[in-house]
Amino acid sequence: MALTGIQIFKLLPKTNCKECGVPTCLAFAMNLASGKAELDSCPYVSDEAREKLAEASAPPIRPVKLGKGVRQTTTGGETVLYRHEKTFFNPTVLAATVASDIDAAALDSKLKVYNAFQYERVGLNLRPELLVVKDVGAGAAAFADTAKKIASESEFNLVLMTEDVDVMKAGVEAAGFKRPLIYAATEANVDAMGALAKENDLPVAVKADSVEALIPLTTKLTGMGIKDIVIDSGSREIKQALEDQVAIRRAALKAGNKALGFPTITFPCEMASNLDMETVISAMFVAKYGGIVVMSDFTTESLFPLLLERLNIFTDPQRPMTVTEGIFEIGNPDENSPVVVTTNFALTYFIVSGEIEASKVPCWLLIKDSEGLSVLTAWAAGKFGGDDVGMFVKKCGIMDKVKHTELIIPGYAAAIAGDVEEELPGWTITVGPREAAHLPAFLKSK
């Protein structure tokens, strides 16, 4: 099991050469022990020490990098069973399936449609990452062509799905430059698939017919020097699949089972006969430990809810997303433009600023620091009180920018109107609508 900083220190060169980025070997050892450093940062560890340390310093679930380019992503690397214990780090990767025999024109239009599935939210771009090229028996050339076209003409990264080593070789040759995931090494082909992954430095997925049966396969691959492994316990019934996800996560985190310390890949596309059911099954895997979730297809109606769920589940529970306090100009406001105030919770800010933008009425949006709480929550917690808001309006500098004296406050904060007025003598405090969706009509009618 894990070594202490001192135990690690004894295995290091003790030259304090600083190449690892910290002043001393001891400091580096401490960082390794607490998971803040990677062993590879020290170029001078002996092979023997490396072996001893690798085991102890590796995170319990290996973070595996998938793909290249703008949709490159990492799966795995989780350290807890429940998000409130710390946070979940690497959002479940969403994938759709493309048959290897798809013709070029159909693939073109599919890629175009898939590429449009991107959604702006809280300042982030939500989108899926992967396409699975599935060997449907149309031969190595078709498999390679499809993989190559996706790899070179789209942002999507790839999973190459075939158990036929020759077909896989063709796929790797055609699309290997984009760091695709090889799916899958099985009991029957693990040596050849492992060699292919190793040669091309690619991540490889292992497929077995139970959690237990994964262990010899991953052990074999790690023995070959392969680190980037993804695992599929083979279950295609959701009751068993949930059990397997829990078994794997607990084995890695609670029992220190290194052979299962890898991200998982799951296949809702093989668990249901329609995309709506696939979507709800995917929802389960987003919550419960799916590293990669493969659906048969992407449609905007099923992706969008899953991306929202994923955003929610993988948000750091200790730190609400915030924006900085201050004055935001929306649409070139001038000295007569309305002044609107709200909190600095990122979700609140993006909803409100989005609606103001949509209204096409230029505005000054004042964001008051409320420790990342929504309007009602902030008000209930005393972080968006009348005095505070009034004081903030005074000192934020808006009074030098506008000639008028009207402040629009959120409808849900109507209760603070009186106190704000007291703090801002001479100002008119207008209570806006409750829902931001009604802001455009409200602003336009002013």
Add this chain to the structure above:
Amino acid sequence: MGFEITKESYAGAIKGITIGKGDNTLTIGAESCYPFYQFEGDMPNKPVIAMEIWDMEPQDWPASALAPFKDVISDPAAWAKKCVEEFGAQIIVLQLKSIDPNDQDASPEDAAATVQKVISAINVPLVVWGCTSPAKDEAVLKKIAEVCQGENLILGPVEEKNYKGIGAAAMGYGHTVISSSPIDVNLAKQVNILLENLGVPLNKVIVDPTTGGLGYGLEYTYSVMERLTMAAMTQGDDKLQNPIINNLANEVWKCKEAKQTAEEAPELGDPERRAILMEAVGAVSYFMAGSNIMIMRHPEAIKLAKAFIELISN
């Protein structure tokens, strides 16, 4: 040695609570493992779907949510009946929107009359949900408790501010209550303790953790539910071993994206299917966190949620 799953050691279980009356009862809760972790415990009663109806015609529902109920939307009793007979609702939730003091401010008597009509139209348990204005809810739910004596209604939300009045009435007239708190384990426990001290037995209490919409606070509710479930089961906290109810439909369907038309948001595709899947995905997320009763709206979303429960249980 073969691989063995690392099991959780549980120190407690969720109470089984029977709701409804006579031939129309239903037991919820009683699980002795985390949601659907049947490899290490039992889940004798699967989560159930409650369908919501409103006591006044909804003004801001998108067309897709209204469509299935068009013919009954202005008649709560007919609406409830349709939900049970046509859509297989296992529980009906009457949302008392009309009593909101900032809106129609309907009287306790009017609300009670509506409740009675709904009761006589259905043969499943009935939840009566207030307008979350503590004082008004207290006045209205007290009246309903009295008028519907012995019906074993489920009355809520009951908060720290109004637990005395509603709790006493529920106890006196034989009803179950929904103990409600804003996404906080300690506050949830606090309301339960207050109710118990008042004399309401905890096996007549269902917990409402406050439900956030998908993309609008779901993560907070999700985690507080996991923490409630852990407190109840691994820590064995007997003040928190109550089944959980999520007022989901109300939250999901008020999200902007559930309401936008195809013209307003062409990039989000078919508005009906999008909103249905938003509701279904929200439901599954909360099932995984320990929900026992999910309040839902659209029959298609309900079908998906039920199919999911069926698949994962068997």
